[in-house]
Amino acid sequence: MEKFIKHEGIVAPLDRANVDTDQIIPKQFLKRIERTGFGEFAFFDWRYLEDGILNPDFILNDTKYKKASILVSGRNFGSGSSREHAPWALYEMGFKVIIAPSFADIFRNNCMQNGLLTIVLDDEIVDLIMANSTKSIYKLTIDLQKQTIKDSEKFSTTFEIDSFRKECLIEGLDDIDLSFRMEEEISNFESLRAPRW
Amino acid sequence: MGLTMFDKIWRDHLVFESSGKPALIYIDLHLVHEVTSPQAFEGLRLQNRKVRRPELTISTVDHNIPTDDTRNDEIKDVIARQQVETLRKNCKDFGVTLYDIDSNAQGIVHVIGPEQGYTQPGMTIVCGDSHTSTHGAFGSLAFGIGTSEVEHVLATQTLRQNKPKTMQIDFVGELPLGVTAKDMILSTIGKIGTAGGTGYVIEYTGNAIRSLSMEGRMTICNMSIEAGARAGMIAPDDTTFKWMKGRKFVPSGESYEDSIKKWREYQSDKDAIFDTKIEINCSELEPYVSWGTNPGQVSKITDSIPYPETFEDPVDQESANRAMDYMGLKPGTNIEDIKIDRAFIGSCTNARLEDLRSAAEIVKGKKISSTVRAQVMPGSTLTKILAEKEGLDSIFIDAGFEWRNSGCSMCLGMNPDILIPGERCASTSNRNFEGRQGKGGRTHLVSPTMAAAAAIAGNFVDVRNWK
Ligand code: SF4
Numbered sequence: 001m002e003k004f005i006k007h008e009g010i011v012a013p014l015d016r017a018n019v020d021t022d023q024i025i026p027k028q029f030l031k032r033i034e035r036t037g038f039g040e041f042a043f044f045d046w047r048y049l050e051d052g053i054l055n056p057d058f059i060l061n062d063t064k065y066k067k068a069s070i071l072v073s074g075r076n077f078g079s080g081s082s083r084e085h086a087p088w089a090l091y092e093m094g095f096k097v098i099i100a101p102s103f104a105d106i107f108r109n110n111c112m113q114n115g116l117l118t119i120v121l122d123d124e125i126v127d128l129i130m131a132n133s134t135k136s137i138y139k140l141t142i143d144l145q146k147q148t149i150k151d152s153e154k155f156s157t158t159f160e161i162d163s164f165r166k167e168c169l170i171e172g173l174d175d176i177d178l179s180f181r182m183e184e185e186i187s188n189f190e191s192l193r194a195p196r197w
Numbered sequence: 198m199g200l201t202m203f204d205k206i207w208r209d210h211l212v213f214e215s216s217g218k219p220a221l222i223y224i225d226l227h228l229v230h231e232v233t234s235p236q237a238f239e240g241l242r243l244q245n246r247k248v249r250r251p252e253l254t255i256s257t258v259d260h261n262i263p264t265d266d267t268r269n270d271e272i273k274d275v276i277a278r279q280q281v282e283t284l285r286k287n288c289k290d291f292g293v294t295l296y297d298i299d300s301n302a303q304g305i306v307h308v309i310g311p312e313q314g315y316t317q318p319g320m321t322i323v324c325g326d327s328h329t330s331t332h333g334a335f336g337s338l339a340f341g342i343g344t345s346e347v348e349h350v351l352a353t354q355t356l357r358q359n360k361p362k363t364m365q366i367d368f369v370g371e372l373p374l375g376v377t378a379k380d381m382i383l384s385t386i387g388k389i390g391t392a393g394g395t396g397y398v399i400e401y402t403g404n405a406i407r408s409l410s411m412e413g414r415m416t417i418c419n420m421s422i423e424a425g426a427r428a429g430m431i432a433p434d435d436t437t438f439k440w441m442k443g444r445k446f447v448p449s450g451e452s453y454e455d456s457i458k459k460w461r462e463y464q465s466d467k468d469a470i471f472d473t474k475i476e477i478n479c480s481e482l483e484p485y486v487s488w489g490t491n492p493g494q495v496s497k498i499t500d501s502i503p504y505p506e507t508f509e510d511p512v513d514q515e516s517a518n519r520a521m522d523y524m525g526l527k528p529g530t531n532i533e534d535i536k537i538d539r540a541f542i543g544s545c546t547n548a549r550l551e552d553l554r555s556a557a558e559i560v561k562g563k564k565i566s567s568t569v570r571a572q573v574m575p576g577s578t579l580t581k582i583l584a585e586k587e588g589l590d591s592i593f594i595d596a597g598f599e600w601r602n603s604g605c606s607m608c609l610g611m612n613p614d615i616l617i618p619g620e621r622c623a624s625t626s627n628r629n630f631e632g633r634q635g636k637g638g639r640t641h642l643v644s645p646t647m648a649a650a651a652a653i654a655g656n657f658v659d660v661r662n663w664k
Pocket of ligand 1: 259260306307544545546604609626627
């Protein structure tokens with residue numbers, strides 16, 4: 001996993017609540033057996049018209065957001081299935097940070113496993129970021145160490161993150177490596193239980 | 198202070214805990230399917246790791262396999278075929294049991310776990326699939342995980358988890374005749390919203406829950422995820438033990454009796470405190486139909502589609518407008534005036550034997566509307582066999598239904614069974630998201646009896662008046 005310490009990038013607004021995992025990566029693209037190759041299919045049904053032409057009405061197709069790496073959206077982002085293909089697709093589409101008033105649990109967990117930072121902010125602040133990024137090219141700097149978000153003008157705010165997840169993101173640590181260090185505890189636990197079947 | 202059932206299961210599976218960090222919990226049963234596992238096995242290979250406890254891992258093919266009779270041939274969709282073949286190879290290489298397409302135990306992963314007796318009270322159960330919450334109906338802690346976590350469980354048989362909060366949803370009052378478990382959960386999601394349960398494990402309680410069959414309890418726990426919850430659970434009781442008895446992997450004889458004693462301990466103590474409590478009055482419930490593109494957008498069958506401006510929250514107004522636009526519906530339309538093109542009886546929510554029986558009772562001796570195409574996809578191959586023994590297949594076939602093979606099928610449309618744009622479907626599944634059952638397809642979530650009745654009438658009807 002890539003380390004996440006500080007990130008500066010352009011914000012892209014997706015002003016909808018309940019953006020679900022079926023929208024983020026429709027099921028017809030879940031058949032791959034690799035972790036890569038999902039980026040071009042992210043938001044497929046919204047992003048493309050018939051014949052694979054880019055839908056000019058879909059906001060993320062606006063050239064302004066071509067290099068965007070921070071996505072801001074409505075509440076309950078990532079609801080629906082457990083498919084990790086959703087964070088894989090978003091990451092490959094270029095997003096490193098997602099900001100929303102709330103996220104679905106499994107989705108948020110999946111993002112953190114892939115170095116994709118999810119940030120929960122109050123509705124009003126999300127609205128403000130949404131408005132600023134809709135108007136013109138809008139950049140934010142996110143400092144994970146300090147837990148701050150700033151723009152180039154006056155805007156500045158802080159955000160909460162679980163200290164364990166923060167450490168993992170900053171160090172780029174893989175959960176499995178960490179758990180292998182607990183081998184003794186796991187074996188002890190197993191030795192105390194009867195086999196199931 | 199007493200403990201909740203969740204607290205007890207959590208306590209019994211805690212491998213390691215230290216403050217400020219997610220706990221390491223032990224996993225008793227890991228279910229695997231073809232879609233969310235290939236990258237996890239690949240990860241093991243790259244690191245030269247093994248599956249720690251292959252005997253605690255069970256796999257099947259369900260998500261993208263065809264449900265017509267060509268299913269035993271080579272799958273035509275090249276990529277789907279590759280995924281199924283990859284699972285076969287992974288199971289072989291890593292020593293994991295696979296219930297393949299030709300096995301009687303094959304089926305939707307959340308149907309076969311309980312059916313074969315793998316799912317038992319007090320267990321921790323995970324699967325790379327959000328509807329793992331289904332297994333909570335047996336008093337287990339069961340939840341969906343992502344592919345990185347699948348790899349973690351394969352490698353360590355444990356999982357890192359922050360302890361979730363607990364919510365009690367208490368169903369008070371008696372459930373009126375003709376109102377089903379599906380209606381109980383649809384009305385609950387309508388009330389608390391699709392994010393109402395976020396961060397929680399829900400325990401469902403109350404007399405109405407106690408009187409439900411295991412199938413009904415599974416339907417409710419299944420859709421906990423649609424309310425945003427991590428897991429749903431119901432304390433085990435005699436109904437649970439009776440249902441489990443004699444199933445392949447349930448202990449038999451003396452050890453069955455011993456197990457029951459142990460299983461009974463998985464109850465919330467009388468003085469247990471939940472972080473949140475919600476009460477639902479069953480006597481007010483009716484059959485429900487979803488009209489929107491999230492499972493919280495539901496109406497009673499006797500009601501009409503709401504006017505978006507009646508929602509307090511502007512976000513809900515906006516979602517309702519967008520949903521109606523997609524669904525091709527207008528506010529104020531009576532639910533009973535909505536015509537359907539398709540009916541789908543299937544999925545891990547409602548494709549168990551009892552679901553099929555209840556739908557068959559409605560369609561018996563009748564014919565589906567000439568404008569409707571209706572299909573039944575039993576939840577597992579065993580369910581299909583048992584249903585056929587009872588003659589349910591001929592009831593459906595005589596009524597004009599297609600009687601198919603088991604699999605997720607049109608629940609998510611990964612196989613060839615999909616809606617075409619604009620088609621409207623009465624579905625017994627769990628998600629009505631845009632494009633879920635096929636691009637442009639319009640899904641209405643209902644119970645099996647409501648779907649069956651709609652298939653015959655050609656529009657939604659109140660199944661309580663069915664003759
Ligand atoms: S039936 Fe539907 S909800 Fe259930 S596991 Fe299959 S795809 Fe998921």
